Each structure stands twice: as C-alpha cells, then as structure tokens.
Amino acid sequence: MLELFLRKKRQYLITTYQFILNVSLIILGFILVYFLVRELFYIMNDALTGNNNVHKILGKVLVFFLYFAFVSMIMTYFKESCHFPLSYLLYIGITATIRFIIVNNNYQIGSLFLSLGIIALTISYLMLTKKRLEDNERRI
DSSP: OHHHHHHHHHHHHHHHHHHHHHHHHHHHHHHHHHHHHHHHHHHHHHHHHTOOOHHHHHHHHHHHHHHHHHHHHHHHHHHTTSOOOHHHHHHHHHHHHHHHHHHOOSOHHHHHHHHHHHHHHHHHHHHHHHHHHHHHHHHO
16 A cells, blocks of 8 residues: 555656646747847848858857757657757767867867867767667667
C-alpha cells in the first residue's frame, strides 16, 4: 500500500516537473524568436545603411545563428518526444565553435585549442553515428 502511494507520488512529481519544463521551454522559445527577429533587423539595417565594419556585422551574424540554433534545439526537443538527441547537441557544438573561430580569429593559440575541440566533437559524432548504424543493422 505504501509502495503504491510512493509510486503515484513519484509519477505526479515527474509529470509536474515535465509540465513546468515544457512551459518554460515554450516561453523561452518565444523570447528567443523575438531576439532572433530583432537581430535580423539589426543586420538588415547595417546592410542597408552601408556599414563597412565587417567584424561588427559578422558578430551580429554569429549572434543570429546562436539564437537560431537555440530555437531549433527547442523545436527538436518537442519533435523528439521531449528529449534532446546527443548527436544534435554534438552538431550544435561543432557548428557554434566553427562560427566562433571565424568571427574571433585574433588569438591563434586559442583557435588551435578550439580546433582540437572540434576534432574531438567530430570524432564523438562519428562514433555515435557508427554505433547507431550498427544497431540499426542488428535490428534488420
């Protein structure tokens, strides 16, 4: 009897926390879409007014793609039945690091270390993809 009560209580807490998480992610998604559109407006404004500061524009483009990545990650969370696939997180890490290196290329040693991080993330992604292919072949 006590075990049944604890199991129901546990399930209630899990459901409540999942609901709070989903509502929070929906609100965060709307906020990020607002900032995404705002950043696009700033980029278009700089392009139309003839801003020649390439680094400033590239910085804004980097911020735009970061917002875009976070919005797409939230969309993927809901598409994948409320979980983030590990391969998607690795892909976002790789692309975000590459964008960071492109925009901030002043420090060569830092870029080298970030490149090593990209290699490590890429190897992890390939290992995960290989394992997924092997698992699919076993099921067939």
